[in-house]
Amino acid sequence: MDEYKSEQKLSAILKATSDPTRRSLLTTLVQQGPSRVTELAGHYDMSLNSISKHIKVLEAATLVTRKTIGRVHLIEAQLEPINEIDNWFKNLRSIWDLRLDDLETILNKEFSDD
Amino acid sequence: MDEYKSEQKLSAILKATSDPTRRSLLTTLVQQGPSRVTELAGHYDMSLNSISKHIKVLEAATLVTRKTIGRVHLIEAQLEPINEIDNWFKNLRSIWDLRLDDLETILNKEFSDD
């Protein structure tokens, strides 16, 4: 996947998970396993349609998949994409550590006796 | 911190990092260390004001702090809050593993010989 697409995907994942209702949906799905849209909506004081939209956002971010069996849509959580967040963070931290190492090197040179 | 506040903070962190410009700002700050607003804005084809606003979003999410020295504002990255994302994900994964364990237990009982 090219850099731009990958950045876009990360944005989608982060944005999708930034909504409390959607995080809650993911948790419920992980707890219960694949669930129907109506069943999921039952947990919330919110219209079925709104939940349906939230599910579509999660789906667009590849955080859930859908298996349609007749008129029932089974929604299933996918955790792998969240690793992309993890990778981004790990990268950020490694850059951080790198800079601190550089600073240390500089300080050591500055104050060394040779 | 109570559960509701903590949820809100996580939402803020995820939303703040969901924007590519803000992720880029964080990366730059981690690479360069504390930087001035104008200096940061110089990296982007975007008005100083817009960058200033992005910084305020990061600040509200506690992802950067600000040290004002005279008319200069030094912005510094803070990586610790990102751990909250990590914790959320770890929790989600543990719930996932728990369910799979339960499933396995059920299957073992179902097909055991006793």
Add this chain to the structure above:
DNA sequence: CGTATATTCACCCATATGGATGAATATAAA
């Protein structure tokens, strides 16, 4: 003091977002 610099504040604008409702579609069931 007057001027230049660094940054935010106050608006404006177009678009996105999260919610709602009612209609449409597709499938199951009687």
Add this chain to the structure above:
DNA sequence: TTTATATTCATCCATATGGGTGAATATACG
């Protein structure tokens, strides 16, 4: 075939968001 159920589609609405511009504020400098 008629009816009920599961879900999405099409709209609508209020608010948030990301961008811009010009004015205001605060500080540094000549």
